[in-house]
Amino acid sequence: MNRKPYSTDLTDAQWARIAPLIPPAMPGGRRRTVNVRDVVNAILYFVRTGCQWRNLPHDFPPWGTVHYYYRRWRLDGTWQKVHDALREQVRTEKEGREATPSAAIIDSQSVKTTEKGPSVCQAAVEISLSRSAYSFLKTASEIRRLRQRSASFSDLPSASLRR
Numbered sequence: 572m573n574r575k576p577y578s579t580d581l582t583d584a585q586w587a588r589i590a591p592l593i594p595p596a597m598p599g600g601r602r603r604t605v606n607v608r609d610v611v612n613a614i615l616y617f618v619r620t621g622c623q624w625r626n627l628p629h630d631f632p633p634w635g636t637v638h639y640y641y642r643r644w645r646l647d648g649t650w651q652k653v654h655d656a657l658r659e660q661v662r663t664e665k666e667g668r669e670a671t672p673s674a675a676i677i678d679s680q681s682v683k684t685t686e687k688g689p690s691v692c693q694a695a696v697e698i699s700l701s702r703s704a705y706s707f708l709k710t711a712s713e714i715r716r717l718r719q720r721s722a723s724f725s726d727l728p729s730a731s732l733r734r
Contacts, residue, residue, distance in 0.1 A: 574630040579615040581608065588660070592653045594644070605632045613637040 581589070586608055593611070596603045613631035617624065624634045631637060644650050659670040 577612070577616055577628075579619045580612045581615070586611075588657065589653050592649065592656055594647070594649055605636055607640075610637055610640045614641050617641070 589611070590608075593607055609632055613627055614637060616622075616631065617627060617637070624638045627634045627637060662668045662672075663670050
């Protein structure tokens with residue numbers, strides 16, 4: 572890193588934990604010319620600040636490269652693997668618990684939206700008229716899974732963590 576670090580940048584210890592979980596370059600393809608740690612730092616900056624991809628600071632890799640890796644890792648499950656590994660480490664090392672939770676809490680909340688249906692700004696998840704959000708939470712308030720259903724849907728079928 573030849574730049575002043577941002578508050579969202581990973582420390583060396585944090586990078587050491589997630590670096591093995593980042594997939595290597597595809598075999599047979601071009602060699603990576605980008606520093607993957609800089610890509611991860613740019614993604615963390617994007618997520619934390621909420622800026623647009625094209626407005627990433629210029630000391631990060633090009634926004635198109637960062638977006639490519641973000642999307643690729645989201646689709647291939649890399650982010651889920653990183654999240655699961657870090658959650659298990661926190662549970663076992665810091666909290667002295669088992670790696671996977673044994674209890675969950677179901678919380679449903681109805682959210683009113685416009686009568687026109689999907690929101691105008693097309694947020695990450697479109698919410699139609701009166702939807703319920705079901706959060707499967709561990710006792711330590713870590714989100715395991717979030718699912719949105721219509722308000723007429725019962726809480727009972729949503730109780731399965733396998734869905």
